[in-house]
Amino acid sequence: MLELPLRLSGTVFVLAAVVTACDEGLQPQPICGAGFVGVCGTIHFRGTIPDSTDNVFVAAYVTFPQTCNDLIANRQPFIPASVPYTDSAAAYSVTLPPRAYEWVLAVWKKVGTLQLSPADTALLRVAGYYRNPADTTQPGVVTVPSGGAAANIDFIADFAHLRPATDFVTCTAR
Amino acid sequence: MHRALTLFLFLAVPAAAPAQSGGVVHGTVRSSQGGPIRGAMVGISGSTFYTQTDADGRYRLAPVPPGDVRVRAAAIGYSPQAIVVTVRGADSVTADFALEPSPLELTPLDVVSTKLPRFGDHPVTSVAQVSEQEIDRRAVNTIDEAIDKVPAIQFLNGQINIRGSTGYVQGLNSRVLLLVDGVPMNEGDRGGINWDLVPVDQIERVDILKGAGSSLYGSSALGGVVNLTTRDVPTGVHERVRFTGGVYANPPHPVWEFRDQSGYQGGGDGTWSYGTDEFGASISGGARHSDGYREHDSGNHWQLAGKSRWQPAPKTRVDVSGAWADDKYDAPLSWCTQGQCEDLGQAYQPFKTDTGGRPSWTDSRKGYVAAQARTVVSDRFAWQARGSWYRTDFFDQRRDTSEFGVSNRFGGEIRVEAHPDSSRTVLVGAEGAYSNVTSDIFGDHSQSEFSAYGQSEQALGRARLNAGARIDFLAIDGGSLSAVVSPRLGGSLPLGRNGGALRASVGRGFRAPSLAERFVDLVASEFGLRVVPNPNLRPETAWSFELGGTTAPFLTFMRADAALFWTEARDLIEPTLIVASSGPEIQLQNVAEARIAGLDATLLAAPLSARLKTALSYTYLSTERRAPGSPNGPLAYRPAHQLKLAADYALGPAGVGADFRFASRPESIELEGYVDPRRVPMKVLDFRAQWTHGPFELRLLVANALNYIYNLVPQTLAPVRTTTLTAVWSH
Numbered sequence: 001m002l003e004l005p006l007r008l009s010g011t012v013f014v015l016a017a018v019v020t021a022c023d024e025g026l027q028p029q030p031i032c033g034a035g036f037v038g039v040c041g042t043i044h045f046r047g048t049i050p051d052s053t054d055n056v057f058v059a060a061y062v063t064f065p066q067t068c069n070d071l072i073a074n075r076q077p078f079i080p081a082s083v084p085y086t087d088s089a090a091a092y093s094v095t096l097p098p099r100a101y102e103w104v105l106a107v108w109k110k111v112g113t114l115q116l117s118p119a120d121t122a123l124l125r126v127a128g129y130y131r132n133p134a135d136t137t138q139p140g141v142v143t144v145p146s147g148g149a150a151a152n153i154d155f156i157a158d159f160a161h162l163r164p165a166t167d168f169v170t171c172t173a174r
Numbered sequence: 175m176h177r178a179l180t181l182f183l184f185l186a187v188p189a190a191a192p193a194q195s196g197g198v199v200h201g202t203v204r205s206s207q208g209g210p211i212r213g214a215m216v217g218i219s220g221s222t223f224y225t226q227t228d229a230d231g232r233y234r235l236a237p238v239p240p241g242d243v244r245v246r247a248a249a250i251g252y253s254p255q256a257i258v259v260t261v262r263g264a265d266s267v268t269a270d271f272a273l274e275p276s277p278l279e280l281t282p283l284d285v286v287s288t289k290l291p292r293f294g295d296h297p298v299t300s301v302a303q304v305s306e307q308e309i310d311r312r313a314v315n316t317i318d319e320a321i322d323k324v325p326a327i328q329f330l331n332g333q334i335n336i337r338g339s340t341g342y343v344q345g346l347n348s349r350v351l352l353l354v355d356g357v358p359m360n361e362g363d364r365g366g367i368n369w370d371l372v373p374v375d376q377i378e379r380v381d382i383l384k385g386a387g388s389s390l391y392g393s394s395a396l397g398g399v400v401n402l403t404t405r406d407v408p409t410g411v412h413e414r415v416r417f418t419g420g421v422y423a424n425p426p427h428p429v430w431e432f433r434d435q436s437g438y439q440g441g442g443d444g445t446w447s448y449g450t451d452e453f454g455a456s457i458s459g460g461a462r463h464s465d466g467y468r469e470h471d472s473g474n475h476w477q478l479a480g481k482s483r484w485q486p487a488p489k490t491r492v493d494v495s496g497a498w499a500d501d502k503y504d505a506p507l508s509w510c511t512q513g514q515c516e517d518l519g520q521a522y523q524p525f526k527t528d529t530g531g532r533p534s535w536t537d538s539r540k541g542y543v544a545a546q547a548r549t550v551v552s553d554r555f556a557w558q559a560r561g562s563w564y565r566t567d568f569f570d571q572r573r574d575t576s577e578f579g580v581s582n583r584f585g586g587e588i589r590v591e592a593h594p595d596s597s598r599t600v601l602v603g604a605e606g607a608y609s610n611v612t613s614d615i616f617g618d619h620s621q622s623e624f625s626a627y628g629q630s631e632q633a634l635g636r637a638r639l640n641a642g643a644r645i646d647f648l649a650i651d652g653g654s655l656s657a658v659v660s661p662r663l664g665g666s667l668p669l670g671r672n673g674g675a676l677r678a679s680v681g682r683g684f685r686a687p688s689l690a691e692r693f694v695d696l697v698a699s700e701f702g703l704r705v706v707p708n709p710n711l712r713p714e715t716a717w718s719f720e721l722g723g724t725t726a727p728f729l730t731f732m733r734a735d736a737a738l739f740w741t742e743a744r745d746l747i748e749p750t751l752i753v754a755s756s757g758p759e760i761q762l763q764n765v766a767e768a769r770i771a772g773l774d775a776t777l778l779a780a781p782l783s784a785r786l787k788t789a790l791s792y793t794y795l796s797t798e799r800r801a802p803g804s805p806n807g808p809l810a811y812r813p814a815h816q817l818k819l820a821a822d823y824a825l826g827p828a829g830v831g832a833d834f835r836f837a838s839r840p841e842s843i844e845l846e847g848y849v850d851p852r853r854v855p856m857k858v859l860d861f862r863a864q865w866t867h868g869p870f871e872l873r874l875l876v877a878n879a880l881n882y883i884y885n886l887v888p889q890t891l892a893p894v895r896t897t898t899l900t901a902v903w904s905h
């Protein structure tokens with residue numbers, strides 16, 4: 001008489017245990033690990049870190065920006081995460097949709113609040129960018145494959161040669 | 175309003191009539207195995223007379239009119255019983271009950287959805303209850319940990335969702351109303367809920383109304399109502415002491431380790447009470463400390479609570495209660511992503527927090543005082559009045575800045591309850607509340623609320639029809655009033671004599687914007703954007719429909735309850751990116767409409783008599799968010815599937831149990847693309863055991879026994895395996 005209910009109860013909990021065992025929850029994810037989609041690599045830092053440094057972040061552009069407005073509006077990700085900059089080198093990764101990017105760069109930011117407008121360029125400097133291996137005077141194109149990562153996108157960020165946006169684009173106001 | 179006033183005056187007439195003399199019905203409610211049943215409901219159907227048993231299972235009803243009366247006793251987990259007694263003059267009559275254990279027995283009454291205790295009736299909307307026994311054996315520190323096990327309820331970082339009502343809005347509001355002994359306790363500034371306001375050891379029972387309850391409870395009851403009933407003061411001298419101690423599991427992967435030794439938690443509290451038949455008072459105090467299960471997660475909690483009852487006349491009872499809690503804890507607790515901490519080459523570190531954001535901590539103090547009086551004028555008429563003051567006070571210290579806020583919520587209500595005949599119940603009431611806030615991020619503002627409500631329930635053959643409505647007037651900073659009307663219509667139909675019933679209801683709910691939502695003015699440091707005020711926010715509204723049913727026991731050991739629900743919400747308040755002359759800003763706006771539909775089903779089974787009790791519940795949610803300028807999609811933070819399993823086996827003074835909770839991975843989160851998108855399904859298994867010996871009780875809880883690592887909201891690690899031992903001595 002009791003066999004049916006006992007079997008039923010046992011089955012329910014075995015099912016629960018199986019469901020639990022099927023998924024291991026959150027797992028460690030090395031930078032540029034399996035499943036990551038975007039750009040990753042190492043930034044090598046040079047020069048003395050300015051006292052006014054707030055942070056350093058990595059951003060990417062599908063097409064090379066032409067104006068100050070492009071710098072802000074076309075930035076990916078729109079609100080980038082910071083990269084540690086106190087050691088001589090730091091691994092980084094930026095989640096990006098699969099496609100080609102004409103400019104991947106490290107941006108230095110001084111202390112201050114960003115407005116997400118062209119006026120932000122007053123707080124931002126280009127610290128370095130990935131260069132074309134065949135012509136290191138030019139930015140290199142980085143292609144994020146579908147479902148994978150563009151790895152080993154290594155470049156140098158030089159605190160001694162922080163360059164304003166106007167070195168690269170046309171700005172009507174700063 | 176005019177009609178409500180007329181009805182009030184009509185109903186008040188009996189109050190002026192000379193009171194009838196009556197007798198006393200008293201006795202005990204025990205289990206058929208001999209033990210007293212605490213908290214059993216005892217009352218006379220269709221009348222104003224009801225009460226609860228004390229710790230010794232004793233009850234007293236007075237003054238009961240002369241004649242034959244049918245006294246009914248019911249308790250969750252026992253078969254209800256009725257006894258007919260004859261009351262002569264002012265004599266005392268004894269009616270002792272011996273209830274048979276019946277693990278399939280459902281919630282014995284429907285307090286929350288009607289504000290009236292009723293016996294033998296079936297609620298017109300879904301109601302759940304967490305009993306004292308369930309709270310005890312779960313060995314929890316705050317009551318939300320016990321409510322989290324109720325079907326169709328999910329807590330997201332402390333924020334309650336009943337059938338997907340609220341989502342996650344970082345405590346800025348709640349679409350669920352919290353009541354403590356019937357008194358609203360949502361914060362005056364943010365509208366959120368502090369689940370540690372009342373010491374968990376003082377809570378006797380939790381009643382939960384699922385679905386819109388604004389027709390009786392007004393604002394915030396958009397998605398449901400939770401009522402905490404605190405312990406009554408028993409007669410005699412009683413003491414209760416409780417100590418807890420526990421340890422947190424370490425991270426399961428060496429690369430996530432963040433400290434050299436394990437983290438601990440512990441605390442203690444005590445209660446002393448004294449009572450006579452006319453008067454009783456209790457006072458309790460306690461403290462606890464937690465190292466936290468992650469980095470920068472320690473916290474301290476102190477609490478004081480008191481309650482008194484006074485019966486100045488046989489027909490009148492006055493209750494005064496209050497509590498104060500102070501929490502100081504590290505914050506915020508978002509996990510760090512690459513570069514924000516010592517990441518050890520990991521894209522994220524779920525046990526570590528952003529080192530650049532420190533020092534940061536929060537000091538949160540909150541307390542309330544409430545007084546209620548209830549007079550039973552006759553077996554047909556009673557009135558009740560209450561007043562309350564709820565104060566919250568927070569101070570947030572962050573690396574570069576600090577924030578503070580002090581808010582008060584004063585509330586009052588008067589209601590009358592009439593039973594014109596045995597087939598009809600009428601309830602009419604008026605309620606008022608005044609909230610204010612002084613804060614550097616919310617400013618100095620106030621909100622006033624005035625309301626009137628009425629509800630009637632009528633027997634129509636075997637069926638019962640329930641209809642009611644409430645009108646709420648809202649004024650901000652003393653300005654003009656805006657009105658919200660919340661009607662509800664429902665009915666229930668018993669199926670046979672074994673407890674099966676069908677139910678159906680339709681009702682409108684609303685939630686007034688909190689003062690914080692209207693006037694918040696700060697810079698969201700994580701985005702570098704300013705959040706600007708919007709004083710013109712309108713209330714959120716929703717129509718909710720429910721069709722459900724409870725079966726009678728079948729296959730001798732099973733019982734089922736299921737409900738289909740559908741909510742259409744309008745004017746939902748969400749953060750919106752706007753472009754101002756100074757650049758982009760965030761403002762809370764009434765932008766979204768939404769549909770939440772689904773199934774809420776529970777199967778109870780007691781395959782080994784009363785020794786083994788199991789429950790299986792499943793909730794399916796289908797949601798759709800509609801807003802101008804964005805594609806339709808699912809609402810954020812609503813898992814489509816939730817499954818809960820519970821099993822308890824009792825053998826004499828010992829018992830063991832387990833809870834399993836599953837929630838599928840939420841399809842959508844807010845600010846997708848701007849926050850760490852990592853999220854996984856929730857799969858949590860808890861084990862517990864308890865042993866009682868005389869006045870001593872030991873409880874063991876292993877929460878998240880498999881140490882499943884998961885998060886419910888972005889970048890916030892949910893609790894790891896926590897082993898807690900609790901010792902209780904009560905006298």
